[in-house]
Amino acid sequence: MRTGDGAKTLEVVRDVASLRAKVREWRRQDETVGLIPTMGALHDGHLALVKAALDSCDHAVTTIFVNPTQFAPNEDFEAYPRDEADDLSKLQALSADVAFVPPVEEMYADGFSTSVAVSGLTEGLCGATRPHFFGGVATVVSKLLLQALPDKAFFGEKDYQQLQVVTRMARDLDIPVEIVGVPTVREADGLAMSSRNWYLSPEERAAAPALYKVLCDIAAKLSAGQTSAAAIAEGRTVLEAAGFGPIDYIEVCDASSLEPLETADRPARVLAAAHLGRTRLIDNVAVG
Numbered sequence: 001m002r003t004g005d006g007a008k009t010l011e012v013v014r015d016v017a018s019l020r021a022k023v024r025e026w027r028r029q030d031e032t033v034g035l036i037p038t039m040g041a042l043h044d045g046h047l048a049l050v051k052a053a054l055d056s057c058d059h060a061v062t063t064i065f066v067n068p069t070q071f072a073p074n075e076d077f078e079a080y081p082r083d084e085a086d087d088l089s090k091l092q093a094l095s096a097d098v099a100f101v102p103p104v105e106e107m108y109a110d111g112f113s114t115s116v117a118v119s120g121l122t123e124g125l126c127g128a129t130r131p132h133f134f135g136g137v138a139t140v141v142s143k144l145l146l147q148a149l150p151d152k153a154f155f156g157e158k159d160y161q162q163l164q165v166v167t168r169m170a171r172d173l174d175i176p177v178e179i180v181g182v183p184t185v186r187e188a189d190g191l192a193m194s195s196r197n198w199y200l201s202p203e204e205r206a207a208a209p210a211l212y213k214v215l216c217d218i219a220a221k222l223s224a225g226q227t228s229a230a231a232i233a234e235g236r237t238v239l240e241a242a243g244f245g246p247i248d249y250i251e252v253c254d255a256s257s258l259e260p261l262e263t264a265d266r267p268a269r270v271l272a273a274a275h276l277g278r279t280r281l282i283d284n285v286a287v288g
């Protein structure tokens with residue numbers, strides 16, 4: 001909806017039928033739709049996804065849903081930061097069209113018993129320590145794609161494995177959508193923006209950029225011909241000295257299959273997940 005000065009007023013939609021009606025109205029006018037799935041607590045990384053959607057589509061639908069099925073019982077589902085009013089005002093400031101903010105019952109009706117599993121890609125990296133995670137993500141993202149039927153859907157490269165999983169899932173299930181990866185947005189000191197950065201104490205926040213620095217160092221060593229094992233071992237020592245631990249993984253992988261690589265003889269990515277106090281941080285960089 002547009003105001004008198006041409007700016008759009010954000011519409012907040014909480015049920016699938018109203019979302020579909022909205023998208024149908026746009027489709028009737030041959031207008032394109034970009035979807036930005038989020039769990040809220042929006043930061044500049046999310047807003048870059050919304051801007052990318054608005055740059056290449058006529059309308060942007062941002063979903064805000066803290067998806068219970070991607071959290072294990074011992075994880076931070078309850079503590080996950082939530083501030084709907086702040087999220088909506090950030091979306092309004094960007095002239096985004098619709099915020100889809102469904103309650104849990106709208107997404108998971110009584111008796112819900114279907115899940116989407118992507119094999120292979122989900123088994124290593126984050127899948128090894130969070131085995132429930134990608135099933136929850138693939139299930140909720142496939143639902144959101146089928147609910148909104150967007151032309152494009154936007155995901156941050158910060159969650160690189162998630163981006164590959166969602167891309168494969170959309171391709172395998174013939175969901176007619178283009179999955180678009182958007183580069184990671186970083187704080188001035190290199191820390192990748194993440195809603196979970198809220199959990200860091202001031203001391204942890206000061207130590208946190210070491211993760212990005214270590215990944216860049218490993219990428220540079222691989223480009224210079226060092227093997228992954230040697231570069232990773234050095235990176236691990238630096239991260240531990242900076243106060244990280246346990247380190248779930250530091251790996252060098254093929255950029256699309258995510259197979260581990262010993263040398264960067266093809267497009268590669270260095271990925272890591274490590275705990276800093278009670279916060280689990282993830283990040284990744286391209287090699288070369």
Ligand code: PAF
Pocket residue numbers: 037038039065067070137140141159162
């Ligand atoms: O990246 C996230 O915020 C979530 O995993 C997503 C894609 C919104 C699914 O809940």
